[in-house]
Amino acid sequence: MVEARRNTRQKRVILQSVEQLGCHPTAVQIYSAVRKVLPRTSLSTVYRNLGILVDQGKIKAVKGAGKEIHYDHNIEEHNHIKCSVCGRVCDVNISPVDIDTLNPEQVSNFIVIEIRMNILGICPECAEQLEKEK
Ligand SMILES: [Zn+2]
Numbered sequence: 001m002v003e004a005r006r007n008t009r010q011k012r013v014i015l016q017s018v019e020q021l022g023c024h025p026t027a028v029q030i031y032s033a034v035r036k037v038l039p040r041t042s043l044s045t046v047y048r049n050l051g052i053l054v055d056q057g058k059i060k061a062v063k064g065a066g067k068e069i070h071y072d073h074n075i076e077e078h079n080h081i082k083c084s085v086c087g088r089v090c091d092v093n094i095s096p097v098d099i100d101t102l103n104p105e106q107v108s109n110f111i112v113i114e115i116r117m118n119i120l121g122i123c124p125e126c127a128e129q130l131e132k133e134k
């Protein structure tokens with residue numbers, strides 16, 4: 001009973017951390033935020049709960065160009081841009097390409113299964129840093 005309550009609390013704090021950190025934190029970033037509230041939480045607990053939250057559709061796992069998974073509290077369909085310098089992931093507000101509107105010539109007569117957009121860039125902070133280093 002006590003154990004179950006602790007688990008619920010951990011999950012809630014993990015979900016809150018994903019929301020508060022914004023800009024798609026990684027499990028390790030979420031872990032450090034959660035530890036400030038619940039110091040005894042382990043990294044494996046954070047990973048396990050993130051998996052549960054993804055399964056429950058409360059958050060989304062964003063797999064970018066890198067190997068790290070970022071977590072997103074915005075579960076609406078949207079695209080992402082990744083900073084090639086620091087690796088942070090942000091939202092892109094352009095409407096996704098509708099598969100149904102593509103004509104066969106545009107896609108070399110392929111049957112389109114999925115459209116994945118990977119946009120790479122340099123975030124404002126990194127751009128400023130690069131400017132200073134010039
Ligand atoms: Zn950056």
Ligand SMILES: [Zn+2]
Nearest residue numbers: 072074090091
């Ligand atoms: Zn997002």
